[in-house]
Amino acid sequence: MPFAVFGMLLGIAGAIALFTSRSWLRCLAAQGVVYLGVFLVLLEQSAAGSNPAELAAIRLVGGWMALAVLGATSSRGARETVEEDAGFIFRIFLFCLIFLVSWSISGGTMQWIPGAAYEGAVTGALLLFCGLIRTGLVRGPMQVVLSLLSAFSGFELLFSAIDASALMAAMLAVSNLGLAMVGAYLGTHIDPAGIENTG
Amino acid sequence: MTAPLIWIGLPAVMGFLLVGVRNRYPWSPAVGLATAAGLALLGLFLPLDEVLPVGPFRLLIASGQIVLGRAFVIGPSLLRIIGASYGALTLWGLVALVLKSNRVFIPGSLLATALLCAGLAVQLWQFAGIFILLAVLVLVPVLSPAGSTRGGGVLKFVAFQAIGVPFLIAAGTLMEGFESIPPGLALTLRPGIFLGLSFVFLLAIFPFHGWIPALITDEDPFLSSFILVLLPGFIGVLGLQLIDRYLFLRGSAEFFALARAVGMLSVVAGSSLVLVQRQAGRVLGYAASIETGMLLLAIGAGPGGGPRLLFPILAVRSASFLLWSAGLAALSKEGNSLHFSDLRGTLRSHPVSSAAVLVGVFSTAGFPLFAGFPVKLNLAAILAPLEPTAVFATWLGMAGMAIAGALTLAAMAAPAAGVAGPDDPPDPPPIADPVPRKRLLPILLATGCLLLLFFGLFPGWIEWLSATMSPAFANLMR
Numbered sequence: 001m002p003f004a005v006f007g008m009l010l011g012i013a014g015a016i017a018l019f020t021s022r023s024w025l026r027c028l029a030a031q032g033v034v035y036l037g038v039f040l041v042l043l044e045q046s047a048a049g050s051n052p053a054e055l056a057a058i059r060l061v062g063g064w065m066a067l068a069v070l071g072a073t074s075s076r077g078a079r080e081t082v083e084e085d086a087g088f089i090f091r092i093f094l095f096c097l098i099f100l101v102s103w104s105i106s107g108g109t110m111q112w113i114p115g116a117a118y119e120g121a122v123t124g125a126l127l128l129f130c131g132l133i134r135t136g137l138v139r140g141p142m143q144v145v146l147s148l149l150s151a152f153s154g155f156e157l158l159f160s161a162i163d164a165s166a167l168m169a170a171m172l173a174v175s176n177l178g179l180a181m182v183g184a185y186l187g188t189h190i191d192p193a194g195i196e197n198t199g
Numbered sequence: 200m201t202a203p204l205i206w207i208g209l210p211a212v213m214g215f216l217l218v219g220v221r222n223r224y225p226w227s228p229a230v231g232l233a234t235a236a237g238l239a240l241l242g243l244f245l246p247l248d249e250v251l252p253v254g255p256f257r258l259l260i261a262s263g264q265i266v267l268g269r270a271f272v273i274g275p276s277l278l279r280i281i282g283a284s285y286g287a288l289t290l291w292g293l294v295a296l297v298l299k300s301n302r303v304f305i306p307g308s309l310l311a312t313a314l315l316c317a318g319l320a321v322q323l324w325q326f327a328g329i330f331i332l333l334a335v336l337v338l339v340p341v342l343s344p345a346g347s348t349r350g351g352g353v354l355k356f357v358a359f360q361a362i363g364v365p366f367l368i369a370a371g372t373l374m375e376g377f378e379s380i381p382p383g384l385a386l387t388l389r390p391g392i393f394l395g396l397s398f399v400f401l402l403a404i405f406p407f408h409g410w411i412p413a414l415i416t417d418e419d420p421f422l423s424s425f426i427l428v429l430l431p432g433f434i435g436v437l438g439l440q441l442i443d444r445y446l447f448l449r450g451s452a453e454f455f456a457l458a459r460a461v462g463m464l465s466v467v468a469g470s471s472l473v474l475v476q477r478q479a480g481r482v483l484g485y486a487a488s489i490e491t492g493m494l495l496l497a498i499g500a501g502p503g504g505g506p507r508l509l510f511p512i513l514a515v516r517s518a519s520f521l522l523w524s525a526g527l528a529a530l531s532k533e534g535n536s537l538h539f540s541d542l543r544g545t546l547r548s549h550p551v552s553s554a555a556v557l558v559g560v561f562s563t564a565g566f567p568l569f570a571g572f573p574v575k576l577n578l579a580a581i582l583a584p585l586e587p588t589a590v591f592a593t594w595l596g597m598a599g600m601a602i603a604g605a606l607t608l609a610a611m612a613a614p615a616a617g618v619a620g621p622d623d624p625p626d627p628p629p630i631a632d633p634v635p636r637k638r639l640l641p642i643l644l645a646t647g648c649l650l651l652l653f654f655g656l657f658p659g660w661i662e663w664l665s666a667t668m669s670p671a672f673a674n675l676m677r
Contacts (some may be wrong), residue, residue, distance in 0.1 A: 112389055144354055144357075144358055148358060148361050148362075155365040158369075159365070162372050163372045167267055167269070168326070168329075168368075171326065171329045172368075174333070175329055175333065175336075178333060178336040179357075181336070182336050182339045182357060185339065185340065186339065186343065186350050186353065186354060188345075189343075189345055189346060189347060190347075
């Protein structure tokens with residue numbers, strides 16, 4: 001249980017940093033922390049019959065590899081910052097709202113997803129909602145992909161409670177990697193200033 | 200030898216290899232096209248699970264293949280559907296080759312089609328979500344080639360499709376073992392909601408359709424249009440597979456009523472929005488929304504109705520959009536922005552491309568004599584006893600598209616800015632059709648126009664498609 005609580009705290013901290021930070025490198029680091037949090041929660045929450053450490057490790061390594069792909073591209077000059085079209089105070093307010101919603105529906109989430117632990121339900125819902133809402137707030141391929149990766153990490157956290165398949169975990173890791181490659185590909189030739197918000 | 204290896208493994212490997220040699224023009228696309236054409240012909244005519252004498256050898260193509268513990272099964276009827284998909288891909292690839300479109304188009308679309316076929320063939324269908332996402336990701340370089348600076352539409356496309364995929368995976372996992380559960384149980388509510396959400400995102404149903412006009416405005420209309428045919432087609436077939444498989448879906452009148460309601464919403468919203476568009480590419484985007492609504496109305500027509508209607512709708516959509524978007528791409532390559540004000544006079548200066556656009560629009564509208572007409576008529580006839588409002592929505596969608604077609608015609612027929620009046624000296628001789636370096640394009644477009652007329656006059660050929668492929672949904676056809 002301490003692992004899961006610590007993982008939940010890391011997940012929340014990572015989500016706050018990702019949601020409010022305007023620096024690209026800090027956003028990348030925040031998502032890295034999110035993956036670490038997800039790993040710790042997954043160590044204690046898995047579907048029956050699965051090996052928690054194996055599934056958690058697949059998700060951590062897959063997630064960090066995706067971030068490495070994005071980071072490698074950004075180091076070659078394709079950095080993006082979060083545009084100032086949503087102010088800091090607004091973002092903090094929005095995050096608090098999402099956190100309250102995720103926390104208040106955690107009971108319902110645990111009922112809907114049999115096998116989900118409290119920490120997994122809160123962190124998973126928080127990351128999922130934060131990722132989805134952030135997708136509509138940012139512009140630029142790499143920022144949008146980072147938001148999608150955040151939403152996916154929340155989904156994977158909730159999904160691991162009902163699916164014990166290592167193959168599915170590996171396929172999801174491949175999807176994360178594919179998303180990161182697409183973000184890196186688009187990030188190298190698209191001007192973020194020239195596109196509208198995704199939402 | 201197994202069917203999944205031939206129709207999924209082979210094109211996937213070929214697509215992957217051909218991406219690497221895409222600059223060996225025109226050999227690389229020619230090999231890709233030959234692969235797609237070969238798979239189409241074999242898929243439409245080759246029997247499965249039967250010993251075939253091939254000279255001194257005997258060949259048996261089995262329908263199933265196990266990969267990493269997961270079964271991929273392509274039965275005879277699904278093989279016809281997959282064969283038809285590769286056939287459509289061959290036609291799109293041929294036009295792309297003539298249009299000198301993005302060089303990644305043929306290998307990328309071959310790989311994406313193979314991934315989508317894997318999504319239809321995999322037995323644990325929650326993996327279909329992963330295959331759809333991978334296909335979407337593979338299509339990104341097809342839509343936005345390196346060097347293109349605009350990509351907002353592609354980004355929205357990826358984001359909306361990626362959001363839909365987790366819901367599909369979750370629904371698939373929750374529905375494991377639900378095949379025989381009757382409708383009406385509370386147990387089916389959760390997976391049903393997840394399934395509905397996934398299809399809303401994946402099919403870009405109103406109000407989650409925003410990426411379609413953005414994509415078609417930002418990117419090449421031909422490439423965007425291909426996506427608007429490929430993905431809804433495969434997702435529609437996947438939807439029908441699921442309805443066929445699960446009793447709680449195919450046995451529920453409420454489910455079909457919901458599909459009809461969502462279809463009507465999509466048709467009405469699309470036909471309202473298409474009327475205010477003044478850019479020919481965006482008209483095509485909203486036409487895709489209307490057609491997706493029609494697809495849902497076809498699925499909502501209930502057991503028996505769905506399989507009979509789905510394939511003619513998809514076939515006509517593919518042919519009409521191919522012609523329409525190829526015409527737009529040809530006009531766009533001549534420097535037109537595709538805004539109605541820029542299309543003035545194109546009917547005189549580029550008659551074949553303009554005619555292709557107009558035939559595509561009016562066929563999609565279901566205008567009499569074109570291929571879309573018998574299909575829409577059949578849809579309305581099947582829906583009439585079930586829900587008269589759905590018939591009204593169908594007519595509304597057709598009327599919206601017909602008005603959009605009339606506006607496009609008016610824009611193309613209007614005299615070009617700066618063109619002389621009646622008292623001025625006579626016009627110079629008409630300019631040759633766009634992409635003059637390839638005389639093949641006007642020939643292809645003219646052939647396409649004639650074929651859409653032919654299928655409108657002899658709709659029995661479209662019915663043949665339906666008769667060949669609908670047995671894939673044995674429970675629904677029972």
